[in-house]
Amino acid sequence: MKIFTTILLCLLIITTGCSGEKEEKKEVTTSSQASSEKANAKSEKDSKKEENNTEPSSESQSAIFKDLPIVPTNTIELVNQSPGLYADQEILVDEIEKDYLPLMKKVPVLNENATEEDYDKYFRYIYSLVATDFADPQDLIKKWEFSKFGNENMEDPRLQFKENYNIEIILDSSGSMAKVAQGGKTQMELAKEAVKEFLANAPEEANVSLRVYGHKGTGSDADKEKSCSSIEQVYKLKPYNQEEFNKALDQFQPSGWTPVAGALESSKASFEGLDAKKNTNLIYLVSDGIETCDGDPVEVAESFAGSNVSPIINVIGFNVDAEAQKQLQQVAESANGIYTTVSNGEQLKTEFQRAQEVLENWESWKNDALRDADAQRVDNSFDILGFSNDWNSKSLRQRLNISYSIDMLREEGKITFDQRDELRKRNYELEDLAEQSIDEIRDDLHDLNLKKIEDLRKQINDKYNTNTQ
Missing domain, CATH: 3.40.50.410 (von Willebrand factor, type A domain)
Incomplete structure (x- = not known):
């Protein structure tokens, strides 16, 4: 009987030990699986985060900001600016936005301590895409000359x-x-x-x-x-x-x-x-x-x-x-x-x-x-009105497109709210320049309309000749 009790006790110890070992092993396994799942979830989250905020390499960043046009600072530069790839298009229209948005996504995150040079670089990038095609007053003057076709006094x-x-x-x-x-x-x-x-x-x-x-x-x-x-x-x-x-x-x-x-x-x-x-x-x-x-x-x-x-x-x-x-x-x-x-x-x-x-x-x-000269002046006045309206329309579209682009950069996490406001200031300055320029050009055109047609070419060329830049 004593022997039987001793055997039973040993079996109980062995069974308990095995059970404990299994519980410990199960606990370790569960802990390991939890850690693995947690790691996988973190990895997936990081992967998605990287996917949404992929930063261009230094080489691609350099390409993005390479050979950007200078933003105009006067009327001559504004008249002669090259139109951007999306000039005068409404970039928020669905079929255009789907091509335009990726251009904003590939822009690197603006440094927290951005310098004036950094802001200028980002603004010039946007400007290079949506700069409008402002009409050249020289072209309008040539059309006036053309309309006077036939005058025996034409030079x-x-x-x-x-x-x-x-x-x-x-x-x-x-x-x-x-x-x-x-x-x-x-x-x-x-x-x-x-x-x-x-x-x-x-x-x-x-x-x-x-x-x-x-x-x-x-x-x-x-x-x-x-x-x-x-x-x-x-x-x-x-x-x-x-x-x-x-x-x-x-x-x-x-x-x-x-x-x-x-x-x-x-x-x-x-x-x-x-x-x-x-x-x-x-x-x-x-x-x-x-x-x-x-x-x-x-x-x-x-x-x-x-x-x-x-x-x-x-x-x-x-x-x-x-x-x-x-x-x-x-x-x-x-x-x-x-x-x-x-x-x-x-x-x-x-x-x-x-x-x-x-x-x-x-x-x-x-x-x-022969056509009456006064009638020609009236026609020229309508030309000036059309020129001015077209200029203002293009200026508005350019301002809105730049503004939308800045907002896109903010939504994509490329810039902060403060940085957005800083870029907006540059947009307001460019709009002010466009308004001042059309006022100046319109006044000049009205003055020139009152002068003899043979004097128009020389005066407009002297003021807006691209060779003077």
Whole structure:
């Protein structure tokens, strides 16, 4: 019995020991699992945090703030500022914001002890994206001169009417003209509408021509040679026949590359023999992009304008980006013509209406009935009002876009509330400059409108000439 009791006691001790070992092992295991789960949760949380607040590497930070434009500090710089990638667009519109917001997300967090230089850098980054495209008063003055076309006292002989009036429209038909721009219509459709409306009332005695480029092939590299050589005068220089002209205009669609230089070369060849002594020669080039066929349109335009044909080459940039705008401006300037940027069909029609008025003036000149100068001054006053309204509209859009961008940086945790207010101050200063500048320009334009047209070019160039910067 004593032996049995001793065995039973041993078994009880062993069982209790094993049970305790199991409980201890279970406790250790549970503790280990809890620690692991906690670590995993922390890791996942940190991962998400990193995902939402990913900081660019020092190399990518450097790229973000590389070659940023200087924010304007005076009227000349404001007039000549390059438009940003999102110029005059409403960046809070859903389809635009989805592309714009990532540009704010990749900005590094602004240092807590940010310097003035740091604030300037961040503001310049925003400005580089949404800077607007302010109109140049020099372009308006050139249009006034153009409206006085035919005056025998004009210093530029090209602006004196001759016995024959020849006008050619060179129309870009590259693939990008298929872009939908307004009311569900493509840029090409809007351009064709404007051209038709322009020539609908052309004088019977005037000769018109239509040249098109980039209308064959595709935008692929394989089709480059074919497309770049596709330059065609689809309506030969002759009196306007509406049915025949419209048939020529409607036969092509946007397709390939952009041989601007080649188109001007082709035009120059077809105008040979139309000496400026007896011919008023006017070229209208409508393009939505930069030369892509390896030509030099600026050099060709300068050569064309310097020939005995002496045409006035006016250029209309249709929804162009900053790079294309710069080149097309140079094309117009090299030929002493007018450059205009338009963003919709109505603006394009307005530019052609100005040319239509000149055609009507030429017809009146042939009948010895010159336009009254006072009426011209009234028209110029409306031009000034339109210039001012457009400036103020662009200034407002620029201010709002900068403000929205600053708020985005705050929401993304890139800046603090105090830093947001500091950046806002710079936005207010830029808006004040825009208001002061348009007041100054508007007063100057009204003063110039009262002076003789031949004095306008010199005075406006002296004040706003980009070479004085």
